[in-house]
Amino acid sequence: MDRIRIVGGNELNGIIPISGAKNAALPLMIASLLTSDTLTLENVPHLADVELLMRILGNHGVDVAVNGRRERQEDSYARTIHFTCRTIVDTTAPYELVSKMRASFWVIGPLLAREGHCRVSLPGGCAIGTRPVDLFLEGLAALGANLEIDGGYINATAPNGGLIGTRYTFPKVSVGATHVMMMAATLARGTTVIGNAAREPEVADLANCLNAMGAKISGHGTSTITIEGVQSLSGARHRVLPDRIETGTYAMAVAMTGGDVVLENTDAALLETAFETLRRAGAEISPTNNGVRVRRNGAGIRPVDVVTDPFPGFPTDLQAQFMALMTRSSGISHVTETIFENRFMHVQELARLGAKISLSGQTAKIEGVPRLKGAPVMATDLRASVSLVIAGLAAEGETVVSRVYHLDRGFERLEEKLTRCGAIVERVSE
Numbered sequence: 001m002d003r004i005r006i007v008g009g010n011e012l013n014g015i016i017p018i019s020g021a022k023n024a025a026l027p028l029m030i031a032s033l034l035t036s037d038t039l040t041l042e043n044v045p046h047l048a049d050v051e052l053l054m055r056i057l058g059n060h061g062v063d064v065a066v067n068g069r070r071e072r073q074e075d076s077y078a079r080t081i082h083f084t085c086r087t088i089v090d091t092t093a094p095y096e097l098v099s100k101m102r103a104s105f106w107v108i109g110p111l112l113a114r115e116g117h118c119r120v121s122l123p124g125g126c127a128i129g130t131r132p133v134d135l136f137l138e139g140l141a142a143l144g145a146n147l148e149i150d151g152g153y154i155n156a157t158a159p160n161g162g163l164i165g166t167r168y169t170f171p172k173v174s175v176g177a178t179h180v181m182m183m184a185a186t187l188a189r190g191t192t193v194i195g196n197a198a199r200e201p202e203v204a205d206l207a208n209c210l211n212a213m214g215a216k217i218s219g220h221g222t223s224t225i226t227i228e229g230v231q232s233l234s235g236a237r238h239r240v241l242p243d244r245i246e247t248g249t250y251a252m253a254v255a256m257t258g259g260d261v262v263l264e265n266t267d268a269a270l271l272e273t274a275f276e277t278l279r280r281a282g283a284e285i286s287p288t289n290n291g292v293r294v295r296r297n298g299a300g301i302r303p304v305d306v307v308t309d310p311f312p313g314f315p316t317d318l319q320a321q322f323m324a325l326m327t328r329s330s331g332i333s334h335v336t337e338t339i340f341e342n343r344f345m346h347v348q349e350l351a352r353l354g355a356k357i358s359l360s361g362q363t364a365k366i367e368g369v370p371r372l373k374g375a376p377v378m379a380t381d382l383r384a385s386v387s388l389v390i391a392g393l394a395a396e397g398e399t400v401v402s403r404v405y406h407l408d409r410g411f412e413r414l415e416e417k418l419t420r421c422g423a424i425v426e427r428v429s430e
């Protein structure tokens with residue numbers, strides 16, 4: 001199993017190219033199930049989750065063709081990938097596949113909308129929380145679907161000739177349930193209005209792609225999304241939006257180590273709350289033509305309290321990274337997690353590097369320390385693992401992060417991007 005070895009202490013200086021967003025690429029790829037034409041996606045990141053989803057979609061009948069061409073080969077692995085699902089050959093999403101990646105459950109929306117029936121395994125919980133699917137089921141039921149749970153699977157059918165447009169307000173914001181209901185409603189009869197919809201940029205990116213495919217969606221990016229159902233969707237070409245979580249992660253790494261880095265191919269507007277928080281912590285952040293420049297001012301890292309929230313709030317997917325930064329602040333800060341009930345697995349690993357963190361319910365209290373010291377640590381989930389990398393970059397001596405398969409789910413060529421900016425980071429394969 002691979003590990004990442006870091007020798008801390010170096011500033012980061014240079015350019016880091018930002019990849020396409022994992023959390024946009026996954027639903028966009030799943031949208032290819034809605035049409036028999038080709039959906040071409042540009043700027044698709046090279047990540048374990050993307051590769052796994054290609055295999056899962058293949059099972060349902062999607063033909064995947066990856067263009068050999070790499071854009072700006074020296075900087076990026078951004079790929080253009082063609083997805084064509086002439087016919088759906090299998091409407092079952094089996095446990096063996098869905099249990100490996102939660103987002104694969106989202107095929108339930110397109111399969112049901114296009115075929116009128118499907119059987120999809122329940123995804124189960126994961127390290128960061130129980131993550132139930134009740135909101136997906138309520139949303140699909142509102143569209144007229146019959147849903148039965150049988151042997152760990154959802155048997156879903158759309159009686160009466162297909163799904164029917166509806167007005168439905170989610171009791172809680174869910175990114176995944178919004179993606180699924182929006183995809184399903186594109187092919188429903190009549191108009192659907194989704195209330196309390198997720199406003200995440202990845203939801204808007206999916207809506208823009210679906211509109212390019214012939215859907216009639218408006219209001220995406222706000223909490224009320226309206227979808228006028230159409231008979232069928234066509235192919236389209238769409239560019240995956242930049243990864244705001246990768247952007248924020250590297251910004252936090254620079255705030256941690258000091259230095260001066262330009263994050264390329266991204267958009268500061270995707271991260272207003274996170275960047276405002278980082279500025280208060282002492283980072284200088286300025287938009288550039290094609291990205292954002294991050295420096296740390298001379299005053300060290302100031303303690304700042306954060307509370308995670310759905311977009312446009314502070315993202316839960318940056319909570320662990322921000323906590324790593326706060327371990328070296330000049331005072332006491334608090335990080336409150338409101339989205340997932342168990343997203344603090346990084347706390348005990350950060351403690352191994354000398355961080356002082358105590359937990360009380362959903363809030364972590366972090367007492368900044370003058371130095372961290374390298375140690376062996378274990379990645380527990382995707383964002384927790386990169387928080388250990390950030391801490392390792394500032395720690396004295398050697399940090400070795402094991403279980404980096406978590407990291408490979410969501411960070412493309414992390415060690416290369418950091419090494420080019422002066423960090424000592426290498427992958428050790430056994």
Ligand SMILES: CC(=O)N[C@H]1[C@@H](OP(=O)(O)OP(=O)(O)OC[C@H]2O[C@@H](n3ccc(=O)[nH]c3=O)[C@H](O)[C@@H]2O)O[C@H](CO)[C@@H](O)[C@@H]1O
Nearest residue numbers: 023103131132133134135136173174175176316317339340
């Ligand atoms: C692939 C992807 O895009 N993953 C992101 C997506 O996950 P995901 O779409 O799974 O997250 P949700 O927005 O659905 O989850 C938000 C909260 O709602 C709860 N919930 C969700 C659905 C449901 O049916 N019932 C229910 O109670 C969840 O357990 C969680 O507590 O949004 C999360 C919140 O920004 C991010 O951390 C993940 O990185």
Ligand SMILES: C=C(OP(=O)(O)O)C(=O)O
Nearest residue numbers: 023102103317382383410
């Ligand atoms: C939690 C995440 O992903 P997933 O929803 O796929 O588990 C994430 O991207 O941080």
